[in-house]
Amino acid sequence: MTDHLVDAHAPRDLRAFIAALPKAELHVHHVGSASPRIVSELAARHPDSRVPADPEALSDYFTFTDFAHFVEVYLSVVDLIRTPEDVRLLTYEVGRELARQQVRYAELTVTPYSSTRRGIDERAFMDAIEDARKAAEAEFGTVLRWCFDIPGEAGLTAAEETTRLATDDRLRPEGLVSFGLGGPEIGVPRPQFKPYFDRALAAGLHSVPHAGETTGPETVWDALTHLRAERIGHGTSSARDPKLLAHLAEHRIPLEVCPTSNIATRAVRTLDEHPLKEFVRAGVPVTVNSDDPPMFGTDLNNEYAVAARLLDLDERGLAELAKNAVEASFLDEAGKARIKAEIDAYTSSWLAA
Ligand SMILES: O=C(O)c1cccc(C(=O)CC[C@H]2O[C@@H](n3cnc4c(=O)[nH]cnc43)[C@H](O)[C@@H]2O)c1
Numbered sequence: 554m555t556d557h558l559v560d561a562h563a564p565r566d567l568r569a570f571i572a573a574l575p576k577a578e579l580h581v582h583h584v585g586s587a588s589p590r591i592v593s594e595l596a597a598r599h600p601d602s603r604v605p606a607d608p609e610a611l612s613d614y615f616t617f618t619d620f621a622h623f624v625e626v627y628l629s630v631v632d633l634i635r636t637p638e639d640v641r642l643l644t645y646e647v648g649r650e651l652a653r654q655q656v657r658y659a660e661l662t663v664t665p666y667s668s669t670r671r672g673i674d675e676r677a678f679m680d681a682i683e684d685a686r687k688a689a690e691a692e693f694g695t696v697l698r699w700c701f702d703i704p705g706e707a708g709l710t711a712a713e714e715t716t717r718l719a720t721d722d723r724l725r726p727e728g729l730v731s732f733g734l735g736g737p738e739i740g741v742p743r744p745q746f747k748p749y750f751d752r753a754l755a756a757g758l759h760s761v762p763h764a765g766e767t768t769g770p771e772t773v774w775d776a777l778t779h780l781r782a783e784r785i786g787h788g789t790s791s792a793r794d795p796k797l798l799a800h801l802a803e804h805r806i807p808l809e810v811c812p813t814s815n816i817a818t819r820a821v822r823t824l825d826e827h828p829l830k831e832f833v834r835a836g837v838p839v840t841v842n843s844d845d846p847p848m849f850g851t852d853l854n855n856e857y858a859v860a861a862r863l864l865d866l867d868e869r870g871l872a873e874l875a876k877n878a879v880e881a882s883f884l885d886e887a888g889k890a891r892i893k894a895e896i897d898a899y900t901s902s903w904l905a906a
């Protein structure tokens with residue numbers, strides 16, 4: 554992890570508590586989770602890319618001037634993933650990294666369109682992620698599930714292709730649980746994606762679009778109204794609309810908050826100005842997530858440390874935050890109960906020690 558965004562304020566023992574706390578991660582992108590080691594390995598394999606092969610140079614490369622710059626850099630990393638074996642390696646390594654952080658369950662946002670349009674065979678792509686998912690669960694004990702997202706800026710062709718890949722019974726992977734919408738929001742109105750979300754929801758998927766990350770609360774309303782969002786990716790600007798906060802609280806719509814991401818893409822100026830506390834005060838269910846961890850110089854443990862500082866949480870508060878994510882997940886009830894019991898047992902034994 555690069556140092557510039559690490560929250561160094563959390564006391565050392567709280568960091569130790571977080572490090573071993575069983576957790577769920579609900580908002581983390583597949584390509585955005587490529588570690589510096591994997592990025593440099595892929596960059597060395599594909600020297601025609603402008604992504605630096607030297608891991609030391611990646612910290613500068615991953616410093617963003619704004620959201621548009623972030624997407625440009627993100628797509629240069631997407632360009633490094635050229636074969637089903639690249640896809641499998643990346644997915645398996647993401648599983649390993651999540652397990653290292655004691656993540657028991659993760660919903661990983663995958664953008665299949667970005668890979669299939671670059672020539673990766675769709676069947677081979679699905680087999681690669683599924684093979685890595687099963688290996689990660691067997692070898693590391695971390696359960697992975699997929700959210701397939703439409704890269705919004707790529708338009709309705711991308712929406713059609715993503716919906717087809719998510720709903721065709723011959724292709725749709727076993728681990729797929731939800732349907733999302735990512736990329737820039739400015740100039741990409743949410744309502745145009747309604748027919749695609751309708752088809753995905755009819756096929757049994759959950760709706761989890763990004764909204765209110767780089768635009769105002771009206772985008773969150775659109776995601777709720779037109780895309781029938783069950784959780785909101787980011788939802789940062791919801792804080793500017795008290796009626797929206799009340800709606801999210803009343804209907805128990807969780808926000809997938811990613812504090813360091815919002816600083817790195819300059820959606821929020823400083824962590825101290827982040828609206829996380831306002832969400833909690835308004836009674837909105839919040840989960841804390843890492844988004845694109847190596848690109849933002851963070852990881853899930855660091856996001857919990859950031860949340861502990863912003864919300865003034867002790868061990869019990871952090872355990873509740875971890876249980877929020879389990880509760881907001883698309884795991885079955887037995888799976889949720891198992892992880893929540895593990896969080897409680899861990900917290901009790903930590904506090905008794
Ligand atoms: O793949 C393409 O060819 C392509 C063409 C045009 C536009 C796009 C995109 O919009 C890709 C955006 C990409 O960004 C991912 N992502 C990662 N983190 C975030 C985030 O915090 N907020 C929004 N999007 C994010 C997203 O999953 C898309 O894959 C692609």
Ligand SMILES: [Zn+2]
Pocket residue numbers: 580582735763786844
């Ligand atoms: Zn995201």
